[in-house]
Amino acid sequence: MTQRAHPEADLQRAVVAYLNAALPADAWFTAINPVPAKSKAVAGLSKAMGLVPGVPDLVILWHGETLWVELKSRTGWTNAVQRACMLAIADAGAEIAVCRDIDEVAAALEGFGMKLRAKVSA
Numbered sequence: 001m002t003q004r005a006h007p008e009a010d011l012q013r014a015v016v017a018y019l020n021a022a023l024p025a026d027a028w029f030t031a032i033n034p035v036p037a038k039s040k041a042v043a044g045l046s047k048a049m050g051l052v053p054g055v056p057d058l059v060i061l062w063h064g065e066t067l068w069v070e071l072k073s074r075t076g077w078t079n080a081v082q083r084a085c086m087l088a089i090a091d092a093g094a095e096i097a098v099c100r101d102i103d104e105v106a107a108a109l110e111g112f113g114m115k116l117r118a119k120v121s122a
Contacts, residue, residue, distance in 0.1 A: 070086065
């Protein structure tokens, strides 16, 4: 049996490891529902408990500011629900970044004003 590739999950695991090493001590982050619902019942429960469809993968808090990060593979794209959610987040005053690799995550964090504790290693 052929194993399916999960490029966005692989990217998210790598980004989480990077954030653990690179974020300043006064920053905090979490993933938002990192395991997609496998059934309509689970999706309905998540929605009933307040999960907004299309919410980005990660949220990072630092000095009273919020940066949301949507991770996409090299060939991935944001869908209409994700774009609407990101627009609502931006309208609420938070920053949004769509990133395809750790270099883009690092650039978004530096653009957010963070002095990172670790650099991206090749």
